[in-house]
Amino acid sequence: MCAANVQPDRGANGRVRVSRAALDLDCAAEVERISRWLVDAVARQLHRRGAIIALSGGIDSSVCGALAVRAFGADKVFGLLLPERDSSPTSSDRGLQVAKQLGIRYELEHIAPTLEAIGCYKWRDDAIRDVFPEYGEGWKNKIVIAGGAQGGVNFFKLVVQSPSGTMFDRRLPIRQYLQIVAATNFKQRIRKTIEYFHADRLNYAVIGTPNLLEYDQGFFVKNGDGAADVKPIAHLYKTQVYALARHLGLPEDVCNASPTTDTYSMPQGQDEFYFALPYAQMDLALWGYINEVTPEDLAPVIDLTAAQVAHVYTDIASKRRAAHYLHSRPLIHERP
């Protein structure tokens, strides 16, 4: 049974009953179900001979890699490790550990020279210097989100750290925000270009690794990590992906790692950059939103007030609207 797909339990008053058990998962059955689906999707529908998985060292790509091995066998899965200048060495090490544990063929390719050549770091740093002119060699950066979880309009702050360790933050004007995001999106798009090179070379399908939270809320780069041929965990909440990781016997370091973006040079949690709440609360908030749980009923389950849950629901709806563009295929004019 996959909790993401069952009808919610309703009380006598018709209101959905909610508890943390809503995200419980029969992992063995789910692995079996996804494995069968992957074989059907890749072999019968897409006519590919195996799968490409880019391993970031995070929980989602590790689980997708393990599922691919269960589905196709290790000899039909090709792993890619694609670190760049701002990648955490820990993430790269974990990705390598997973590739070795899965027993798959893999290739490690540093993409920093490609990103340098295409202007990724220059465009980003030019925009950062518009806000902090002193930013330069030895400085670090990240973007953090604010506003939405408190009922306001989402906006973004640029945080920089000087070589001596002093931190500064300032609200990002829209032009600089867009330029920094556009520049860093090169990272996901270059990675995807390399994934498709190997997919074409081997006649394999590319696996996309979003979980339900990311897929629903638009936490991906269009034509970057959002591009794929199959997305085997896009129906699972992050909590459920962690449960699958443990069930699949992935390395302890992977199972216990906190979700990060691994995109900016300062450490950055996904809830700092995009989501209103840490994933465990955010999963239940999205489950509550989808299943029409009232803020009053959900509040005690995720340790927030009803007013805070109402703000989070508003933020979820706002991000769903923004995600519409990310999910859209090219729009085609109807025939006359």
Place this chain on the structure above:
Amino acid sequence: MQDIKAKVRAYIADNFIMGGDATFADGDSFIEQHVIDSTGFLELVMFLEETFGVVVSDAEMVPENLDSLDNIDAYVRRKRAA
């Protein structure tokens, strides 16, 4: 002071609707009418700061100040009077 609404309406019509046929009343929520998305609000804030000489603080980035022509008009007037 009537020109606050007129200027913002013209900006929205030009920048977000781009000559399309969407219409909205002074009290309509931009969010509910799907006129402005989350990135659009950041563009709108920049427009307000550049056009009316106000500085929108982090705490003021709320729908009560920004999510309709009526709300913007009242907000900009309060800021100018302060």
